[in-house]
Amino acid sequence: MAEPMGFFTDTTVCIGCKACEVACKEWNQLPAANGGVRTLSGDSYDNTRQLDGIHWRHVKFIEQFSADRRQGRWLMMSDVCKHCVHAGCLEVCPTGAIVRTEFDTVDIQSDACNGCRDCIGACPFGVIDINPVSGTAQKCTLCYDRLKGGLEPACAKACPTQSINFGTIVDLKKLAQARLGTLQRAGETRASLYGADEHMLGGLNSFYLLVDRPEVYGLPTDPKIPSRNLKPSAIWSVFGSVALTLMAMVSFRNRGTRDV
Amino acid sequence: MSSTFFTASPHWRWLIVAYFFFGGLAAGSYFLATLLDLFGKDRRLVRLGYLVAFPVVCLCGLLLTADLGRPLRFWHMLVQSETFRPMLKTYSPMSSGAWALLGFGGCAFLSFVAVLVESGWFDWPALRRLSAPSPVGRVVTVIGTFLALYVAGYTGVLLAVSNRPIWADTTLLGVTFLISAVSTSAALLILLGGWGGVTGDSIHALERFDRAVLVLELLVIGALIVSLGRVAMVWLNGWGVLLVAMVLGGIAFPLVIGARPSVRGSLAPVLVLAGGLVLRAVIIFSSDGLR
Numbered sequence: 390m391a392e393p394m395g396f397f398t399d400t401t402v403c404i405g406c407k408a409c410e411v412a413c414k415e416w417n418q419l420p421a422a423n424g425g426v427r428t429l430s431g432d433s434y435d436n437t438r439q440l441d442g443i444h445w446r447h448v449k450f451i452e453q454f455s456a457d458r459r460q461g462r463w464l465m466m467s468d469v470c471k472h473c474v475h476a477g478c479l480e481v482c483p484t485g486a487i488v489r490t491e492f493d494t495v496d497i498q499s500d501a502c503n504g505c506r507d508c509i510g511a512c513p514f515g516v517i518d519i520n521p522v523s524g525t526a527q528k529c530t531l532c533y534d535r536l537k538g539g540l541e542p543a544c545a546k547a548c549p550t551q552s553i554n555f556g557t558i559v560d561l562k563k564l565a566q567a568r569l570g571t572l573q574r575a576g577e578t579r580a581s582l583y584g585a586d587e588h589m590l591g592g593l594n595s596f597y598l599l600v601d602r603p604e605v606y607g608l609p610t611d612p613k614i615p616s617r618n619l620k621p622s623a624i625w626s627v628f629g630s631v632a633l634t635l636m637a638m639v640s641f642r643n644r645g646t647r648d649v
Numbered sequence: 650m651s652s653t654f655f656t657a658s659p660h661w662r663w664l665i666v667a668y669f670f671f672g673g674l675a676a677g678s679y680f681l682a683t684l685l686d687l688f689g690k691d692r693r694l695v696r697l698g699y700l701v702a703f704p705v706v707c708l709c710g711l712l713l714t715a716d717l718g719r720p721l722r723f724w725h726m727l728v729q730s731e732t733f734r735p736m737l738k739t740y741s742p743m744s745s746g747a748w749a750l751l752g753f754g755g756c757a758f759l760s761f762v763a764v765l766v767e768s769g770w771f772d773w774p775a776l777r778r779l780s781a782p783s784p785v786g787r788v789v790t791v792i793g794t795f796l797a798l799y800v801a802g803y804t805g806v807l808l809a810v811s812n813r814p815i816w817a818d819t820t821l822l823g824v825t826f827l828i829s830a831v832s833t834s835a836a837l838l839i840l841l842g843g844w845g846g847v848t849g850d851s852i853h854a855l856e857r858f859d860r861a862v863l864v865l866e867l868l869v870i871g872a873l874i875v876s877l878g879r880v881a882m883v884w885l886n887g888w889g890v891l892l893v894a895m896v897l898g899g900i901a902f903p904l905v906i907g908a909r910p911s912v913r914g915s916l917a918p919v920l921v922l923a924g925g926l927v928l929r930a931v932i933i934f935s936s937d938g939l940r
């Protein structure tokens with residue numbers, strides 16, 4: 390296996406230019422309209438709204454302004470698949486279409502996916518959706534094809550401010566720690582890393598530097614793996630099965646006539 | 650806020666609601682048929698249960714296939730499309746459920762054929778051994794019943810093994826769907842049995858059983874709401890109203906009228922069946938609406 394690769398997205402230097410969104414769409418040939426349905430919000434700089442089957446990068450615009458608008462700031466964040474080490478999507482996929490690659494990234498093989506959509510609800514971050522062109526679930530591949538060719542992902546290549554950093558996880562973590570230290574020394578005490586250690590789903594191979602609580606960016610504080618519910622749900626169902634069987638045994642015992 | 654509120658909906662809609670409902674009916678009818686066969690004495694309801702299960706499980710396969718983004722690839726759930734090796738992940742309810750459905754469908758088919766032979770629709774001596782009192786028939790129905798319970802319950806477990814609001818915020822959906830599958834199936838057999846002229850002791854036993862299951866269902870739905878904690882607040886809307894209507898109209902009211910022999914008839918079982926459908930619709934759609 391090659392070394393684990395990923396993204397470190399430093400949201401503090403994002404300028405919201407969306408070069409990453411455009412580069413992603415161009416390289417991956419993603420359609421503009423969702424199966425003929427226009428989905429542009431048209432009421433915000435955030436006109437693509439979300440990550441889904443045709444938006445594999447999405448720049449979030451979060452406005453934080455006081456009521457009189459004297460004080461304020463924009464938070465901008467280029468969101469993407471987190472390429473989780475313990476990935477919910479990969480866990481539930483019943484066709485084996487979702488795989489972990491030699492770069493320790495998570496990829497959906499479109500020719501194996503049959504569009505059951507189990508992965509969409511399993512992802513803790515709402516990253517995946519159906520691409521209307523293929524009818525299959527799609528998301529960021531971390532440009533697997535480019536990585537195979539020795540290139541960096543299209544979004545990282547296009548990012549003009551180095552908000553999106555691509556590299557080995559080891560290097561990215563060093564970079565992130567250094568940047569965090571710089572910000573904190575400069576007085577930005579709200580700065581923190583999101584997903585940079587193993588506590589979150591074994592580690593996110595696409596992690597972030599944030600300057601507010603994760604929820605403000607639309608990120609869950611404690612994302613969870615779907616299989617946490619498997620054992621308890623199964624145990625309750627077994628109890629239920631036993632109860633129903635006993636009830637039926639008692640109710641049906643010697644009922645009816647054996648004539649017909 | 651629960652971490653489930655940051656996720657996207659898989660757009661499972663009416664086809665899946667219908668699958669959950671009919672899957673429950675196929676599985677529950679098979680389960681009841683086997684238990685009536687093993688412990689009761691009236692073979693008419695037994696035959697009815699097996700006759701219902703197979704066509705309904707076929708319908709389930711069609712519903713599931715139609716729901717796929719790429720229906721012709723339905724077999725990718727069972728066979729790896731590149732290596733042609735079996736595809737099974739025991740920790741993914743959708744994967745294990747696909748196999749359970751296949752196995753259950755096979756057993757339902759054999760039991761269906763056995764009933765046709767038993768009823769004299771056609772006769773092929775080799776097939777007579779499929780009928781339940783024979784060892785082969787017994788093995789089929791017992792394996793089929795285990796798989797039926799799996800099919801009835803895994804759908805709720807499948808919803809829980811996700812990160813979606815409501816579904817992943819409780820671990821009681823599997824047992825809820827399981828119990829509802831049996832209560833609706835008993836209602837279906839009561840209804841069909843009544844139309845088919847089955848009367849007396851065995852129908853009354855089934856009615857008594859269904860009322861007991863409805864009481865259990867009431868308790869489990871109560872526990873489900875409690876287990877959701879603050880997340881249950883998302884039901885302070887039309888879906889919550891529908892859920893209350895389902896509990897009152899599909900469980901409480903049938904319990905009340907079912908207990909009075911004078912008003913027994915088709916109404917109680919029809920309401921129980923409608924309640925089972927509404928329950929699944931509420932669980933699916935109330936979560937679907939939350940991005």
Ligand code: SF4
Nearest residue numbers: 470471473477478512
């Ligand atoms: S962020 Fe979602 S889609 Fe990406 S690897 Fe994790 S679970 Fe899968």
